[in-house]
Amino acid sequence: MANHQPIKPSPINIKNKRASFDYEFIDTYTAGIVLTGTEIKSIRAGKASLVDTYCFINRGEMWVKNMHIAEYFYGSYNNHSARRDRKLLLNKKELRKLQQSTKTPGFTIVPTRLFINEKGLAKLVIALAKGKKEFDKRESLKEKDDRREMDRMFKR
Numbered sequence: 001m002a003n004h005q006p007i008k009p010s011p012i013n014i015k016n017k018r019a020s021f022d023y024e025f026i027d028t029y030t031a032g033i034v035l036t037g038t039e040i041k042s043i044r045a046g047k048a049s050l051v052d053t054y055c056f057i058n059r060g061e062m063w064v065k066n067m068h069i070a071e072y073f074y075g076s077y078n079n080h081s082a083r084r085d086r087k088l089l090l091n092k093k094e095l096r097k098l099q100q101s102t103k104t105p106g107f108t109i110v111p112t113r114l115f116i117n118e119k120g121l122a123k124l125v126i127a128l129a130k131g132k133k134e135f136d137k138r139e140s141l142k143e144k145d146d147r148r149e150m151d152r153m154f155k156r
Contacts, residue, residue: 012043012044012114013114013115014048014050014114015112015113015114019110019112019127019129021140022131023108023130023131024129024130024132026107026127026130027101027128029090029094029126030123030125030126031123031125032088032089032122032123032124033086033088033122033123034087035069041072042072043116043122047069047070048067050067051068053111054108054109054111055108055109055126057098060095061087061088062087062088062090062098062109064111064124065085066083067114068082088124101128106130107128107129108131109126109129110126111125111126111127113125
């Protein structure tokens with residue numbers, strides 16, 4: 001009998017902070033990502049970035065574009081390219097819903113968080129989002145400053 005130890009939750013939690021500033025999230029989904037061996041090793045090492053990433057649907061499949069996963073240090077000739085398009089795994093119902101929603105002007109799909117689940121698989125949280133107007137962004141900054149000021153007052 002093999003002695004199985006439970007896999008502890010991974011500390012990998014890469015966020016797209018800019019997305020919550022630029023967009024108002026309507027709905028979120030958790031999608032799997034199709035990766036090569038060196039890509040998952042780089043993600044586990046925390047060498048990934050969601051800056052300037054976006055999702056698109058092509059031939060009934062969801063893809064993430066411009067996601068940067070650094071080349072794996074120990075990867076030799078079979079290393080991956082850092083910014084290739086990667087396929088996302090969602091069920092047909094979710095894909096249909098997202099495809100219908102993105103046909104409406106002003107709506108887009110943005111990746112918000114990349115993490116490794118308890119089974120050791122890389123997952124990407126994507127959000128159906130609507131672009132914020134300039135005054136909404138100013139409002140977000142004002143709320144952030146107010147919260148920071150309140151925290152300062154209570155810590156004294």
